[in-house]
Amino acid sequence: MNISFRTPLCILLLSIAFSTNLSAQQPERNPFSQNSAVSQSPQGYTKEGVFGHKAMVVSAHPLASQIGAEILRHGGNAFDATVAVQFALAVAFPVAGNIGGGGFIVARMANGKTISLDFREAAPMNASRDMYLDSAGNVVPRLSTFGHKASGVPGTVDAMVQLHKKYGKLPWKALVQPAVDIARHGVFLTVREAEGLNEVREALELYNPGKAYFCKPDKSPWRAGDKLVQEDLANTLERIRDKGRNGFYRGKTAELLVAEMKRGGGYITQQDLDAYSAKWRTPLRGSYRGHNIITMPPPSAGGVGLLQMLTLLEAQPLKEWGVNTEKSAHCMIEIERRVYADRAEYLGDPDFYNVPMKGLLDAQYLRSRMSNYSPEKATPSTEITYGKDVRSFGNTDQTTHFSIVDPAGNVVALTTTLNGGYGSKIVVDGAGFFMNNEMDDFSVKPGAPNMFGAIGGEANAIQPRKRMLSSMTPTIVEKNGNFSFAIGTPGGTTITTSVLQGIINIIDHNMTAQQAVNTKRFHHQYVPDIVRVEQGAFTSEVESALQRKGHTFRSIGTIGKLEIILRRADGSLEGAADPRGDDMAVGF
Ligand code: GLY
Numbered sequence: 001m002n003i004s005f006r007t008p009l010c011i012l013l014l015s016i017a018f019s020t021n022l023s024a025q026q027p028e029r030n031p032f033s034q035n036s037a038v039s040q041s042p043q044g045y046t047k048e049g050v051f052g053h054k055a056m057v058v059s060a061h062p063l064a065s066q067i068g069a070e071i072l073r074h075g076g077n078a079f080d081a082t083v084a085v086q087f088a089l090a091v092a093f094p095v096a097g098n099i100g101g102g103g104f105i106v107a108r109m110a111n112g113k114t115i116s117l118d119f120r121e122a123a124p125m126n127a128s129r130d131m132y133l134d135s136a137g138n139v140v141p142r143l144s145t146f147g148h149k150a151s152g153v154p155g156t157v158d159a160m161v162q163l164h165k166k167y168g169k170l171p172w173k174a175l176v177q178p179a180v181d182i183a184r185h186g187v188f189l190t191v192r193e194a195e196g197l198n199e200v201r202e203a204l205e206l207y208n209p210g211k212a213y214f215c216k217p218d219k220s221p222w223r224a225g226d227k228l229v230q231e232d233l234a235n236t237l238e239r240i241r242d243k244g245r246n247g248f249y250r251g252k253t254a255e256l257l258v259a260e261m262k263r264g265g266g267y268i269t270q271q272d273l274d275a276y277s278a279k280w281r282t283p284l285r286g287s288y289r290g291h292n293i294i295t296m297p298p299p300s301a302g303g304v305g306l307l308q309m310l311t312l313l314e315a316q317p318l319k320e321w322g323v324n325t326e327k328s329a330h331c332m333i334e335i336e337r338r339v340y341a342d343r344a345e346y347l348g349d350p351d352f353y354n355v356p357m358k359g360l361l362d363a364q365y366l367r368s369r370m371s372n373y374s375p376e377k378a379t380p381s382t383e384i385t386y387g388k389d390v391r392s393f394g395n396t397d398q399t400t401h402f403s404i405v406d407p408a409g410n411v412v413a414l415t416t417t418l419n420g421g422y423g424s425k426i427v428v429d430g431a432g433f434f435m436n437n438e439m440d441d442f443s444v445k446p447g448a449p450n451m452f453g454a455i456g457g458e459a460n461a462i463q464p465r466k467r468m469l470s471s472m473t474p475t476i477v478e479k480n481g482n483f484s485f486a487i488g489t490p491g492g493t494t495i496t497t498s499v500l501q502g503i504i505n506i507i508d509h510n511m512t513a514q515q516a517v518n519t520k521r522f523h524h525q526y527v528p529d530i531v532r533v534e535q536g537a538f539t540s541e542v543e544s545a546l547q548r549k550g551h552t553f554r555s556i557g558t559i560g561k562l563e564i565i566l567r568r569a570d571g572s573l574e575g576a577a578d579p580r581g582d583d584m585a586v587g588f
Contacts, residue, residue: 044536047579049514052587056575057081058563059402060096060490062584063187064088065577067178068404069586071170078107078406079167080175082414083160085402087179087237090156091230092187094214094434095196095421096400096490099236099248101436102155103399103416104296105163106283106474108483110409114285114294114476119159119278119416120467121152121438124267129462131267132444139448147207148264150424150437152468156416157240157248159278167410176241183234183432186227190582194222196421203425207264213427232432249273256431264426275465279351286361288314289507292478296415298355301347302473305496308339310503311366318508323519324537326545330375333524333531333551336497337381338369340454340526345386348459349467355459359387378550381529398422399472399490403565405483405573411565413474413486415495420451441468452492453528471495477503483567485513489578491560494523494532498560506566513566513576521559530554 050056057068067088068081076084082105089097102121108114130137132144144150164172189197197214198221204214213232216222239247247253254273261268284297286307293310295303312335321328346356359365369387372379399417417436418424424437443456450456452471460469473496474488485506489498498521505516520537524530530552538546543553561578565585568574575585 044520044534045518045579047514047518047577049512050575050577050585050587052573052575054407054573054588056405056565056573056585056587057085057402058565058575058577058583058585059085059089060400060561060563060581060583061089061093062582063092063182064097064402065584065586068402069588071175072404072406073588074170076170076175076406077167077408078404078410078412079163080170081404081406082412083164083168083172083175084178085404086156086160086414086416087176087240088182089400089402089416090433091179091183091233091237093193093400095193096398096416096418098154098416098418098423098434098436099156099240100151100154100428100433101416101418101423102152102438103159103414104300104470104472104474105159105412105414106294106296106476107413108294108411108476108478112481114283116281116283116296117159117163117278118281118299118467119155120299120470121155121436122272122276123152123439123442123462123464123466123468124269124272125275125464126267126269127439127462127464130445131462132439137445139445144440144442144444145420145437145451146203146425148261148266148424148426148435150439151261151266151268151426151435152438153268153272153276154436155276155278158245158276161245162278172244173241176237180234180237180241183230183237186229189222189224189226189228191224192582194224194226197222200422200425204422204427207425208427208429211427211429213432230432232430236431236433249276253431257428260426260428260435263429286310288503290479291484291507292481293475293503294478295475296473297350297357298347298469299349299467300470300472301343302471302496302499303475304347304355304357304360305339305343305471306473306475306500307361308342308366309335309496309500311361311363312370313504318504323505323509324522324542326542327375329522329538329542329546330378330549330551332500333522334373334379335370336524337379337384337526337529340493340524341381341384341386342369344455344526345457346459347469348456348461349469352463352466353459376549380550381526384526399492399495401474401488401490401561401563403486403488403563405486405565405567409483411476411483411486413476413488415472415474415488415490417472417490438468441470443469449527454493454525455527473499475499475503485564485566487562487564489560489562493525494521494559497521497523497525498562502562502564506564513564513574517562517564517576517578523559532556532559534559
């Protein structure tokens with residue numbers, strides 16, 4: 001199929017962009033009403049799954065999901081749709097969708113081949129180990145999280161170009177054009193988006209003096225239904241559309257980015273942009289109750305942690321214990337605290353630090369980590385440290401996730417981020433996009449918590465061109481050698497435990513994809529020694545019983561936004577978008 005960006009595909013997509021308003025952003029109805037999986041989660045949300053015969057897109061924004069689905073309807077494959085959705089999210093979901101950030105892809109071809117692409121941001125060449133410390137060796141507050149110095153070298157555009165070159169079918173221009181159109185003509189804000197922009201307004205003004213980005217012309221607060229027009233971003237996307245990699249890493253966009261860095265004392269130079277390249281990596285593979293788990297290797301800590309936790313949970317009767325019960329939650333929390341202790345010590349960019357993968361994933365080693373586990377009481381994190389024997393096994397709130405299945409059976413799971421909501425809060429003047437604050441995901445000082453409270457040490461210390469550790473866990477699960485489901489979520493350090501709970505809800509508790517997403521979640525990460533919990537995740541009896549065992553709870557609004565696409569027994573697809581956001585599944 002030969003489609004150029006000026007063909008009817010573009011016109012069709014444009015008409016979607018214009019017609020997508022708040023009232024149009026309703027989930028599709030279930031076409032299989034006689035065997036519908038109505039989502040009545042025991043713990044909370046009641047959103048329903050969306051069903052399709054052969055293709056599905058689930059993302060954090062209705063417009064992005066619709067654009068992805070239209071690419072698939074017009075003969076594009078999952079990789080084409082990935083490019084279109086990534087750029088659409090950079091416009092319609094600026095809190096986390098991006099061209100100024102990075103992420104990870106795990107994909108499974110229709111023939112069963114699996115790949116992963118690491119487009120994590122890299123430390124600039126001028127970065128140094130103690131760059132966020134003062135002369136007394138103390139962490140300078142906000143330096144790694146706000147402003148020009150907080151950014152790593154962005155990876156998103158290079159990844160999209162590489163992905164498309166290798167696996168795309170439709171012309172590049174046709175995939176970028178929908179994002180140009182929605183940036184140029186405007187996107188209607190949802191309630192959450194309007195509130196998000198209002199909340200960040202003070203920081204935007206502080207870090208972008210004299211710029212008018214993401215402000216209404218009359219400076220009044222944003223309201224749901226207001227239209228956000230992004231002319232400069234449209235121009236930037238046109239350069240990317242016309243010049244590919246050079247539309248971002250060279251020429252006008254690069255000049256604007258480097259000038260922005262100079263203006264605020266940032267580190268990224270033209271040399272950094274020239275040197276950046278996304279990296280193809282071998283996906284990590286493991287198994288759980290007869291399913292194959294295909295997930296992201298380092299520099300994400302997510303895949304390793306997920307496989308460690310699944311290995312330890314496989315021996316436990318989770319199905320018998322039930323969802324979010326005293327027994328299941330206690331066991332999961334105790335496993336999580338030990339796995340996150342390993343993360344703090346051993347995980348970092350494998351191109352700079354020798355991550356002891358074989359030891360970390362060894363079943364005997366993992367069992368040894370539970371030697372001081374008691375089913376009766378919590379083990380305080382002060383009594384836990386990372387596993388000491390791991391080397392003897394040899395050397396051998398914001399992110400977003402989307403999943404896509406195309407009619408041929410190719411599957412993409414992609415998690416992408418600016419790190420915090422709206423990243424560093426710096427908008428590149430003249431180019432109109434947010435820069436990431438991903439440098440905070442390094443361990444800026446051993447034992448000093450990052451914005452997610454995670455600690456680290458040597459493995460994740462800052463070095464020029466090194467990639468900072470991540471928790472992003474895009475994952476694909478196979479059953480009997482066939483695709484079963486794709487899963488991922490935002491949520492910083494909670495990402496790995498949310499993906500874990502999604503997998504267990506489907507495999508152990510026989511939930512539909514939407515029920516698995518709707519179920520309330522909890523999280524423990526070693527330090528701080530608290531269980532973060534969504535309100536209603538536990539009954540008051542269970543919570544009291546867990547407190548008696550020594551667990552301390554901190555209630556937080558929501559944890560993550562899981563997006564799942566599940567192939568059902570009859571071959572049809574269930575798309576489950578998280579009710580915690582404006583997320584939407586579109587299938588056909
Ligand atoms: N920036 C969040 C993560 O990569 O885990």
